[in-house]
Amino acid sequence: MNKPHHHGDLREALIQAGIDILSEHGLAALTLRACAARAGVSHAAPAHHFKGLPGLTAAICARGYRIFSDLMIEERDKVAPDAFARLSAICKGYLRFAREHPALFRLVFGTKVDFCNDAELMQNSAIAYGILATGCAPFATDEPTGNRLEITIWSLVHGYASLMQNQRSDAFDDRDEALEFDAILGDLNLTLQRNYCSESSREPLIK
């Protein structure tokens, strides 16, 4: 049995090949043929297994969300159980995902993948967003302020990650992102603490 006809775990091999290709050659290089070649199978194999390119990219995207979640959880569980420290750590994981997996970040937040037809993908993305939402929860007091706070933090960290990745300005050159983002959150800490520490001082947030 030197060359088995059945691969064994073609699915996993193709997903991993896709992740590697994204990492080495970027989003545009993610094709059925490239993944097949990297996994060492014929180029018709992925089309057969995933029912076309959309199926493969959806699977890779789902894996991307798991990597994303793992990074946020890893950072969060490093720090003491203080609400602000934990939120800050989750953001650190978010930024690590953007920095360590730039093409995967673009895939996951891009328009290339149709989410609706893949249950695993929808579930994994919900889990990832849930981690961030849970990190924000201690600071939220009521609707709609609570939801708005979550969106504020999310926008902030996502925008920072995107701009950092695209390097669209000298302002983002050569900086220690994790440290700087911590400082940004530190600036906001004032606002967050108004929600967190005191019930009565809520109304300035609603404006």
Place this chain on the structure above:
Amino acid sequence: MNKPHHHGDLREALIQAGIDILSEHGLAALTLRACAARAGVSHAAPAHHFKGLPGLTAAICARGYRIFSDLMIEERDKVAPDAFARLSAICKGYLRFAREHPALFRLVFGTKVDFCNDAELMQNSAIAYGILATGCAPFATDEPTGNRLEITIWSLVHGYASLMQNQRSDAFDDRDEALEFDAILGDLNLTLQRNYCSESSREPLIK
């Protein structure tokens, strides 16, 4: 003279064709051949005129930055000369660009275009970022806080625009973006005003 050999303004026609294609069919549909067909010229014409696809996309990207700047200026000049109102209006223009020109937004902030080889493009992008920076300036007191404040606002509005555009969560369904983002900035107003109104209360921002 029913069919002149020389087009007259091929450059402008191709750029406009590209903008239209982006708007109607998205980023992936932006090709030399599609732009040529839309502009009514042979498909070799844009390759000839712009020295290949990178040149054409750079020109379209430069135009995108001008549209972007125009929207921010238009909104800014609508409101009274109050620093916070003006900053808020500039952000409104930023969000309008993302909503009204989603594919162009993706082109302008994506990785498809090489900025370094196009002087007009670099200049137009610097102008656009300058508008936002100028809007932030009244709230900045000193370095590095001033620069960090600019990055905070920029990240916030950019992240909000990106997430809104990608609709990656129910949290972004069916909302009045301009209104909500105003509320978000309103939440931050507290922090901004600490910088703006009072010189002495500066140090909590540095943390």
Place this chain on the structure above:
DNA sequence: TGTACATCAGTGAACGCGCGTTCACTGATGTAC
């Protein structure tokens, strides 16, 4: 004012490339008996 000529913008046919898809096939797997 008119003629000759250089320039050059845009043409259209041809090329090679990588892509996703299709399809008859092969050979390993696993079940029924």
Place this chain on the structure above:
DNA sequence: TGTACATCAGTGAACGCGCGTTCACTGATGTAC
């Protein structure tokens, strides 16, 4: 335990498609004289 057979994962050749590029060309423009 052994045999027959259905299933199905992966093969490899072929296909058509749209892409960017190339290149000899055509015809309008504008300048020199």
